[in-house]
Amino acid sequence: MPSQPLPPPAETAPAREGRRLYVIDGVRLLAALLVAVHHYTGTDRLDRPGNPVWDRPVSEIMPTVFHFSAYGWIGVEVFFVISGFVICMSCWGRTPRQFFVSRVIRLYPAYWFAVVFTTAVVVALPGVWERLRMRDVLLNLTMLQSGSASPHVDGVHWTLWTELRFYLLFLVVVAMGLTYRRVVVFCCVWGTAAMLAPISELRLMILIVNPVAAWFFIAGLVLYLMYRFGQDLLLWGMLTMSWLMAQVELGRRIESVIAVFLVLSWLVHRCVERPAALLLKRGLDTSFARLRNATRA
Template sequence: MTESMPPPLPSPRRVAPEAGRPRLAALDGLRFLAAMAVLAYHYVAVNHSAWGAPTDESFPHLQPVVAFGSFGVQLFFVISGFVILMSAWGRNVTSFTASRVGRLFPAYWFSVAAVVALLVLVAPGRKDVGVAETAANLTMVQRAFGVQDIEPVYWTLWTELRFYVLIGLLLAIGMTRNRLVAFAAVWPVLAAIAVRTDSELWSTLLVGSDAPLFAGGMMLYLLTKERRSLVLWLVLGLNVALAGVVSGRSQSLRIANSTDVTIGPETYWAAILACFALVALVSLTRIDRLSWKWLTLVGALTYPLYLLHSSWGQWLIAQWYPHLPAWATFTLVTAAVLGVAYLVHRFVERPLGPRLRRAVAHDLERTSRYLGRKPQEVRDARAPEPEPVSTR
């Protein structure tokens, strides 16, 4: 009996707009777990003085375990490769750009304001932050100007933005299934070469050690449409291997620099494999059918929680821990930042995100139409309106 062909990817022109795109509730839940793992890492594993003593002394048995929460970032990147491709497919550059701006910036601007308020008004002297540094951070591309992040967790946003630029370039030349597969096979290899040869420019442009995480996530999305495609599985395997070599090693160095924990190749390889396996589990099995609304809600809290938990959370720990046991402090601080994340989602992201997306889309479309005009049409558009003729 002849095997039936796998279902083709949907035609870009037939993909519904953002409001009608399917949402994988289980993937939202996985994003939330990744955020909570990173939160625990920053509170219990990273060396800081919020607990009144070195972290390894405050949590001597927990630090080596919770340190693996750092790999929540790698899990984020695999999920991002999956979700961003799902979001970009069928869009043009204008629509994709407007979607990303509307999604990222409202909560991010609130986060910058909250961190500045902490550093200037609530806990002055903790870290110097000036007007120029704040203004640069509001752009989200401060690292391109050589300006440091005022909040340490912002480094991942710079990584995400560079990935978005590459997706935008793919959309500009025409995003097809075969081009995506070729891109996901070649791009991470070039990025790995740039990392191994210490080429800072090319490593920056190609998203460095994190490229195979995004590319692997993209292949997992394509596999939801073509689960029997050998080529897709091979490209996924290539990216898993590259991620273990370059991204796993890179993250192990970050952990060693931030904690007193050292992990070997076998351990960080296992962590990288787990990141891909978890995304595959929730997207390629029956778990993808879950439709619990609470998963969608906690998924919506992930981004503001990630942005706001670090500096403010450590400050709250320092205020409450002298009066409460460690576990009670950890629980209450986590509940507090979750509550703030909900308020930011409800009163910042939900009202402002769609408005910002529509405004950006409108301006980009108008600019695109203007640039597409012939020279004479541009001169005519610039010409002032003639004065009305008086009838008196």
């Protein structure tokens, strides 16, 4: 009986370019709303007497809203996943120069306005917020203040330092030329480094690898590979690994999640791991055969 033909090499899969993904815009808007609501009604500092926004703890003023908005910080992690997807999509087929230019013109103009506007408000309304020294304000214009251990003009800008480190890492793959195989290898290498960095206690490695946010970006990259080339077991395995590893960071913020995932782990072992062993082996064999074909193409 003739063997089943392998799927076409991933590098020759048709691209889905020129189409605006409105679902990405919708998820981005939802994530932004989650973060905004969290800052105004869900942070711990607002749930104390004498907080700077409300006259009493916000959980007393709007308990139902606080119950949900207290978890709005997860919108930041959603942004990181979106960033992984969008960066991979927008950089496919581009040169490092084009990648650099696209990031600069995408981020800096709006960021410069935000820094100048916030500084102007602080100057106009002294006492509302701590005013930074002019040299710190100027350093903020570079977006590199976190790397210099300098204060932010606005604390919400901390996420940009995380984004910048992702861009620098991904620039290596862009310089080599984006392919299915190279992005898969990049995700695997970065994920391995993200697992080892915390126990290494090497500050430079932790700074570069960024284990706190790495798995969210990796998830975004894998989702784009699924979108562009189709799904297979290897990609689903990488996405599942990203999701599971991300729980380490999320679990630090939500202690109750730990017990929930212990139960889930037992259920997965009993209901999925053992009965699916043969299917898993077959699927991985097909996935790696696909990678070999892509290398020859």
